[in-house]
Amino acid sequence: MTDWKTLQSDLAEQGYVAGAELAMALHLSLALGRPLLLEGAAGVGKTEIAHCLAAVKGTNLIRLQCYEGLDAAQAIYEWNYQRQLLAIRAAAEAGETGRDVEKRIFSEEYLLQRPLLKAIRQPIAPVLLIDEIDRADEEFEAYLLEILSDFKISIPELGTLDAISRPYVVLTSNGTRDLSDALRRRCLFAHVDYPDRDTELAILARRCPGVERQLAGQIVSFVQSLRKEDLEKKPGVAEMLDFAMALLGFGINDLASDPVVLQVALATLLKTRNDRAAIPTEMAQRLAGRAA
Amino acid sequence: MSKVTRFAARDPGPAARLAGFLAHLRAQGLPLGVAETGMALTALAHVDAANPHEARLALRAVCTGSLEEAAQFDLLFDSFWMNGGRVREKIMPGTSAGGPKPGRNSRAAEEGRATGRGKADSPDDGQDGDSPADADGNGNGKLIASAIANLMKKDLRELVHADDIRAAELVALRLGRALRDRRSRRRRAARTGSAIDLRRTLRQSLQTGGEPLRLMRRRRPDRPLRICALCDVSGSMVIYARPFLAFLAGLMRADPDSDAYLFHTRLVRITGALRDDDPLRALGRITLLADGFGGGSRIGASLAQFARTYARRFVNGRTVVMILSDGYDSADPGDLGGALAELRQRGCRIIWLNPLKGWKDYAPVARGMAAALPHLDLFAAAATLNDLAALEKELARL
Numbered sequence: 001m002t003d004w005k006t007l008q009s010d011l012a013e014q015g016y017v018a019g020a021e022l023a024m025a026l027h028l029s030l031a032l033g034r035p036l037l038l039e040g041a042a043g044v045g046k047t048e049i050a051h052c053l054a055a056v057k058g059t060n061l062i063r064l065q066c067y068e069g070l071d072a073a074q075a076i077y078e079w080n081y082q083r084q085l086l087a088i089r090a091a092a093e094a095g096e097t098g099r100d101v102e103k104r105i106f107s108e109e110y111l112l113q114r115p116l117l118k119a120i121r122q123p124i125a126p127v128l129l130i131d132e133i134d135r136a137d138e139e140f141e142a143y144l145l146e147i148l149s150d151f152k153i154s155i156p157e158l159g160t161l162d163a164i165s166r167p168y169v170v171l172t173s174n175g176t177r178d179l180s181d182a183l184r185r186r187c188l189f190a191h192v193d194y195p196d197r198d199t200e201l202a203i204l205a206r207r208c209p210g211v212e213r214q215l216a217g218q219i220v221s222f223v224q225s226l227r228k229e230d231l232e233k234k235p236g237v238a239e240m241l242d243f244a245m246a247l248l249g250f251g252i253n254d255l256a257s258d259p260v261v262l263q264v265a266l267a268t269l270l271k272t273r274n275d276r277a278a279i280p281t282e283m284a285q286r287l288a289g290r291a292a
Numbered sequence: 293m294s295k296v297t298r299f300a301a302r303d304p305g306p307a308a309r310l311a312g313f314l315a316h317l318r319a320q321g322l323p324l325g326v327a328e329t330g331m332a333l334t335a336l337a338h339v340d341a342a343n344p345h346e347a348r349l350a351l352r353a354v355c356t357g358s359l360e361e362a363a364q365f366d367l368l369f370d371s372f373w374m375n376g377g378r379v380r381e382k383i384m385p386g387t388s389a390g391g392p393k394p395g396r397n398s399r400a401a402e403e404g405r406a407t408g409r410g411k412a413d414s415p416d417d418g419q420d421g422d423s424p425a426d427a428d429g430n431g432n433g434k435l436i437a438s439a440i441a442n443l444m445k446k447d448l449r450e451l452v453h454a455d456d457i458r459a460a461e462l463v464a465l466r467l468g469r470a471l472r473d474r475r476s477r478r479r480r481a482a483r484t485g486s487a488i489d490l491r492r493t494l495r496q497s498l499q500t501g502g503e504p505l506r507l508m509r510r511r512r513p514d515r516p517l518r519i520c521a522l523c524d525v526s527g528s529m530v531i532y533a534r535p536f537l538a539f540l541a542g543l544m545r546a547d548p549d550s551d552a553y554l555f556h557t558r559l560v561r562i563t564g565a566l567r568d569d570d571p572l573r574a575l576g577r578i579t580l581l582a583d584g585f586g587g588g589s590r591i592g593a594s595l596a597q598f599a600r601t602y603a604r605r606f607v608n609g610r611t612v613v614m615i616l617s618d619g620y621d622s623a624d625p626g627d628l629g630g631a632l633a634e635l636r637q638r639g640c641r642i643i644w645l646n647p648l649k650g651w652k653d654y655a656p657v658a659r660g661m662a663a664a665l666p667h668l669d670l671f672a673a674a675a676t677l678n679d680l681a682a683l684e685k686e687l688a689r690l
Binding site for chain 2: 020029189
């Protein structure tokens with residue numbers, strides 16, 4: 001058994017069923033020390049893989065959620081101004097000289113570590129998850145590139161902080177904008193797609209062991225046929241699991257048995273008004289009948 | 293197809309072969325540097341490189357950076373390592389011209405240097421164990437297509453000249469400027485600007501013990517509009533293809549944020565291809581992409597596909613969607629209205645440039661056009677580059 005297959009089975013133990021392409025990309029990213037860029041539709045388990053990787057490696061997960069307007073103070077570091085001011089006040093009362101105070105308040109003790117700085121200052125290499133990088137601004141992307149290439153952060157008042165350990169970096173993107181070529185070049189790439197039937201069954205069996213085999217088959221067939229419909233927002237794996245949990249909660253063991261319950265449970269799969277309108281009760285029944 | 297390529301006995305070894313493969317990918321437009329070659333070699337050391345499946349997965353993770361590239365990679369991998377190369381190499385003669393120095397004139401270069409080993413002007417004769425079915429199965433190539441399909445093929449390079457592109461670049465530059473010159477009404481924090489940002493100045497003054505040493509500023513940010521152009525290349529539009537394609541090529545070169553698509557019976561994104569260094573080679577690449585050029589048109593379906601796929605990523609409230617088409621749709625016009633309404637919901641502005649509108653007594657009676665009208669912000673005539681240039685004022689008003 002080769003390394004990447006070991007990784008694949010380790011992930012499976014943690015409850016993540018990864019396809020060959022993803023497992024290989026992840027293995028190489030660990031082996032080569034390169035960040036891994038995951039792209040794919042929402043709800044296919046891009047974020048989840050970082051959680052499972054952290055569990056496999058037995059380390060922390062540090063997560064940086066990107067958003068428009070994310071800046072260095074939120075992503076890298078910030079001085080703890082309040083504490084600094086308090087220290088200055090206290091020092092003034094104690095009669096300390098300016099030099100000493102200055103040295104003290106610009107030490108690491110007064111530094112607030114934000115995810116990126118925190119990730120490189122861990123004694124054991126953590127998993128750094130940079131979630132939805134496409135939402136951050138392009139300037140931030142450039143900054144990120146610099147950190148991902150040399151794992152050093154320079155703070156003007158303090159000097160350069162080197163990495164104690166190199167984090168395993170996982171970036172995810174939903175494709176709301178094109179990422180820069182430079183970032184793509186720096187990363188290994190894997191596209192995460194909706195799983196095929198067998199994989200999805202395996203995921204369902206791992207995540208919701210309470211679902212009976214017959215119902216599990218129905219749920220997966222139903223969701224997969226729903227994905228083929230013309231929907232605005234296709235249900236992802238997470239939605240499928242919610243759906244299964246909902247059915248489990250209703251105590252149903254045949255999808256086609258109760259139209260009312262099925263329609264209610266559809267709320268976990270269809271998230272926009274148009275999509276709800278696109279799948280009326282009869283159609284849901286027909287799909288469920290075919291799945292059963 | 294599954295046969296592994298046999299390399300010549302004088303082949304210098306696996307490292308050189310891999311370098312050759314990376315060069316092969318590079319020639320097909322994948323952005324790979326020397327560092328990637330090194331990384332690919334290291335990557336193979338971490339997997340069972342003798343297993344084609346593993347080697348493919350590993351190299352794909354290293355060499356590709358997007359979904360489109362990943363799809364392209366599989367074909368290129370087959371063509372290089374799996375002995376499937378002859379057919380596929382030949383169908384991309386236009387792109388193989390990028391030798392050691394970037395070729396400026398693809399016409400001259402491509403004839404001598406096309407990398408395919410087959411005959412350039414006739415179908416493969418099926419030797420070397422290549423089954424005839426294989427050739428048929430990949431029948432979208434220029435050289436192996438049947439005679440009938442060949443009638444449908446138009447080489448865009450015959451339609452568009454380099455001078456056109458240069459002229460179009462100027463037009464596109466001006467149009468782009470007309471659209472881009474927008475400023476927000478609100479002020480936002482900025483490094484330089486006319487107004488002082490009191491709030492941030494106070495916040496910053498905390499660091500300096502309440503002394504406002506650093507003054508923060510605010511300015512009105514630019515809110516540029518991006519152009520997203522969709523060009524109809526169906527049969528009825530062929531005579532207008534020349535100015536429009538030149539315009540698209542010019543637009544892509546003038547404005548790095550813009551986006552371009554072709555459609556006839558289906559939709560192709562050509563942004564990447566149009567950004568090629570060599571304008572003529574770019575058109576060569578599009579010719580390959582726009583398979584079926586000059587055929588029928590399904591505007592509604594193409595636009596619906598656009599609204600559902602690319603528009604989700606690239607169209608927002610600051611986008612102008614520019615449709616270049618005559619509105620003759622062979623499918624149900626209701627689709628077209630629906631697609632435009634869906635597009636509209638993303639908050640973009642939609643311009644429809646119709647070459648027929650310039651005609652005397654033109655009325656938008658084509659059913660597709662009539663269905664589209666209520667959703668348009670601007671419906672204008674454009675048949676030549678000059679017409680496009682004249683749009684500058686209209687666009688500035690959008």
